[in-house]
Amino acid sequence: MCPDTPTPEPAPAATGAPDPESGREVLTEDDIARALRRIAHEIVERNKGAADVVLLGIPSRGVELARRLAELVSQIEQREVRAGSLDVTMYRDDLRAQPTRAPAQTQIPAPGVDGRVVVLVDDVLYSGRTVRAALDALADYGRPRAVRLAVLVDRGHRELPVRADHVGKNLPTAHSERVRVRLSGFDRTTDSVTISGGAR
Numbered sequence: 001m002c003p004d005t006p007t008p009e010p011a012p013a014a015t016g017a018p019d020p021e022s023g024r025e026v027l028t029e030d031d032i033a034r035a036l037r038r039i040a041h042e043i044v045e046r047n048k049g050a051a052d053v054v055l056l057g058i059p060s061r062g063v064e065l066a067r068r069l070a071e072l073v074s075q076i077e078q079r080e081v082r083a084g085s086l087d088v089t090m091y092r093d094d095l096r097a098q099p100t101r102a103p104a105q106t107q108i109p110a111p112g113v114d115g116r117v118v119v120l121v122d123d124v125l126y127s128g129r130t131v132r133a134a135l136d137a138l139a140d141y142g143r144p145r146a147v148r149l150a151v152l153v154d155r156g157h158r159e160l161p162v163r164a165d166h167v168g169k170n171l172p173t174a175h176s177e178r179v180r181v182r183l184s185g186f187d188r189t190t191d192s193v194t195i196s197g198g199a200r
């Protein structure tokens, strides 16, 4: 090497390298907040208010999303709109095929679901099997006037005739990919949606 040749910089430390666990971010905290605000407005518009609306989140992260949506709808309508949770574990059609899961909590806000508009809320819609199980679970608590579905992400690949009424983001994905939703309060990190895996 000629004496004037600058010493090569050391190879950069491996910072910023994609972490295969965390995946590629497709929705930021702001995107999620905007999507939830839009869905809240859609719910109010669709129901001409929110007098009869009950939001039920499907564990796990659907519960946190339902809580946030109820807060937003309450702000828009200047009246309290309540959120609860609906566990679907024992109603799943893949109960035996999956590792054992501990049932989560079902909490139906008074005065129940009879005659009301129930908005089921989940983070990801994929095969549609969780939603099918939720419809079965809900039937044990009464007969809503209507049941609607709000999801933060619809990633496609339905296996059942299920369609969401309110979608934060339609996300075309490969079967082999995994969509992960992280929510502050639940995951103790900032809100994000990431995609990981898939064919290289």
Ligand SMILES: O=P(O)(O)OC[C@H]1O[C@H](OP(=O)(O)OP(=O)(O)O)[C@H](O)[C@@H]1O
Residues within 6 Å of the ligand: 058, 059, 060, 061, 062, 122, 123, 124, 125, 126, 127, 128, 129, 130, 131
């Ligand atoms: O449309 P599907 O194919 O049923 O998939 C969507 C469901 O999968 C995820 O739940 P998961 O079972 O991973 O549990 P989690 O909510 O505790 O993460 C997600 O939260 C939805 O509830």
Ligand SMILES: O=c1cc[nH]c(=O)[nH]1
Residues within 6 Å of the ligand: 124, 126, 155, 177, 178, 179, 180, 181
């Ligand atoms: O990618 C997926 C599939 C099902 N459920 C999720 O949360 N993510």
